[in-house]
Amino acid sequence: MITALLLVHGILAVVLLGAITHQAFAASATRPGAGRSSFIAKFRNTDAASYSKVVVALFVAIIFLGSVLYPSYRLVVRPLLQAQDLRAANGSFEIKEHFSALALLLLPAYWATWRQPLTPEYASARVGLTWILASMVWWNFIIGQLLVSIKGLFL
């Protein structure tokens, strides 16, 4: 059961990673539609606002699954990290914990800045919050994947 939940958690995280990275690049495009021929321009030339509902739903689902899985981490993985004195790995997960909580708490603000019609006074907040959330998702994803594979990689 835990393995199945971990797989679903990971798959949803991949989808969120793609969605929020795409949205962050599109949100910070200074001239939408300019230079449409390049891959980067095409990647950025998307309707950033259309991602917000999916991003919020994915965040809530992933953090809920993460909080269900968390006791297993504390029972199985963390004692292993402590026994092997892998302090950096332990600390990286502590940061992942904080990022998950802060991301969840920031979702109402993120939602408000992306609410239609988009308000110009929240333009910087929209871009800033989206990049902050995207950075947290990248950190959490990379650390999560490294910790899942830590036995094969480092022990």
Place this chain on the structure above:
Amino acid sequence: MMFSLFACVTYTLAYYFDWSLFQYALAENRFYFFVQDSGSGPPILWYGWLATAVLGGAAGAVIVPPRLSAKLPGDLVWLLPLAVIVAALIYEKRWFV
């Protein structure tokens, strides 16, 4: 908007000062109100910190009048979260030294 800003700050204070609304004793599979010594290994405080932050955020959203929150500078909405991220990194640097 105000909920998120107050909740982020409350969460940061919660883990700095162990203001956990409840704790989960892993070995006993039980929840206890506030932080206390359950005597059965290290408890999980993260759920409690999150609950404390939700309370703080809700209180902030209720207390701050809408006319003040409407005047909130757009940049503060992302600068404050950035500050709490830096605070988290500073707090956790103990693992990397």
